[in-house]
Amino acid sequence: MQHSSINKKNVRRVSYLRISVTDRCNLRCIYCSPVRNFKFFSHKEILTFEEIVRLVRIGLMLGIEKVRLTGGEPFVRRNFLNLIELLLGSFPGLDLRITTNGTLLTKDTILSLKKIGIKAINVSLDTFDRKKFFKITGMDLHHRVINAIYDLIDAEILTKINIVALKNINQDEVLKFAKFAYENPVHVRFIEFMDLSMSKDQMGTYFYSANDILSVIKKEYSLIKYEPKENAKGPARMYKIQGGLGKIGIISPLSNHFCHTCNRFRITANGKLRTCLFAEKDYDLKPILRNPKLGDRFLYRIMKNAMARKPIGSKLISKQGNGIQGMYVVGG
Ligand code: SAM
Numbered sequence: 001m002q003h004s005s006i007n008k009k010n011v012r013r014v015s016y017l018r019i020s021v022t023d024r025c026n027l028r029c030i031y032c033s034p035v036r037n038f039k040f041f042s043h044k045e046i047l048t049f050e051e052i053v054r055l056v057r058i059g060l061m062l063g064i065e066k067v068r069l070t071g072g073e074p075f076v077r078r079n080f081l082n083l084i085e086l087l088l089g090s091f092p093g094l095d096l097r098i099t100t101n102g103t104l105l106t107k108d109t110i111l112s113l114k115k116i117g118i119k120a121i122n123v124s125l126d127t128f129d130r131k132k133f134f135k136i137t138g139m140d141l142h143h144r145v146i147n148a149i150y151d152l153i154d155a156e157i158l159t160k161i162n163i164v165a166l167k168n169i170n171q172d173e174v175l176k177f178a179k180f181a182y183e184n185p186v187h188v189r190f191i192e193f194m195d196l197s198m199s200k201d202q203m204g205t206y207f208y209s210a211n212d213i214l215s216v217i218k219k220e221y222s223l224i225k226y227e228p229k230e231n232a233k234g235p236a237r238m239y240k241i242q243g244g245l246g247k248i249g250i251i252s253p254l255s256n257h258f259c260h261t262c263n264r265f266r267i268t269a270n271g272k273l274r275t276c277l278f279a280e281k282d283y284d285l286k287p288i289l290r291n292p293k294l295g296d297r298f299l300y301r302i303m304k305n306a307m308a309r310k311p312i313g314s315k316l317i318s319k320q321g322n323g324i325q326g327m328y329v330v331g332g
Helices: 049-061 080-090 107-116 130-137 142-154 171-183 202-206 210-220 296-308
Strands: 016-020 066-070 095-100 120-124 158-165 187-192 223-226 237-241 247-251 264-267 272-274
Touching: 016 049, 049 080, 049 296, 066 080, 080 095, 080 107, 107 142, 120 142, 130 142, 142 158, 158 171, 171 187, 171 210, 171 237, 171 247, 187 210, 210 223, 210 247, 264 296, 272 296
Parallel strands: 016 066, 016 264, 066 095, 095 120, 120 158, 158 187, 187 247
Antiparallel strands: 223 237, 237 247, 264 272
């Protein structure tokens, strides 16, 4: 648990809950997967669908307005669509989003998602090149992601493509992605690489700054700064492209960190509540969830307390290389 004292003036509103439904993934991205000590949570350790629904219920009582299901890869979790149905059935009108690598998103699944009521999906795609995709992810599944993106567009599900900007790997594709956003009604969002410490020298190898990305795009396209509506606000700086169908977003946790505006909580697949991606401590909710003597009010109090103690200020840069867990564990 965090031990800093509560300063009421600094208490921030947490309105966004990201829940990792599994730590397993069918890709092995160079910037995310562990190289050594690979050990996934056992089935027993993972939160059940009922436990996830319970946490969302308490989150809503605490002012959560948006929930994202992520992972690992959420679609590798068995019966994942049932969880979505359960959540939307339990909380009609819930703003529920999903982040996926898109490799398991068949046309049928997309149609089911549309029918269930999913309106927006984030798909991670770092390259338009099949060989490069293999080099980045370790899997030859590029075609599946591309098909999924077109099927999502056809189904009129708002599609946000997340690209981790990687120097000397996909740096040369910035304009290709911008062109895709110009020609299609999608959001193309470049994320600065964060060294989550699988290897100490990744930072120098891969880091490609948001400003460099923007200046490349601005040479070719006219970008108009755009403020999303309050409930659609996120960490991305958003731009409309003059004359284009889609939008460009830049997420720069390092060069222009957004800790002071962060409104999110993360819950890992094994039920640890993290108030900050880079927090050293977390709140273990599973023993409480699984203790029949402890009701919702205990969970409520713990989550409320965690909100009050959500750390302010970025320690992020100083922590680079200090053994922060990969996003596949924390839930990207
Ligand atoms: N499997 C899903 C996917 O691929 O979108 C969800 C989990 S993934 C960990 C979520 C996001 O985290 C992806 O957009 C991924 O690109 C991003 N991510 C993972 N490691 C990262 C890193 N080291 N730096 C920046 N973004 C990272």
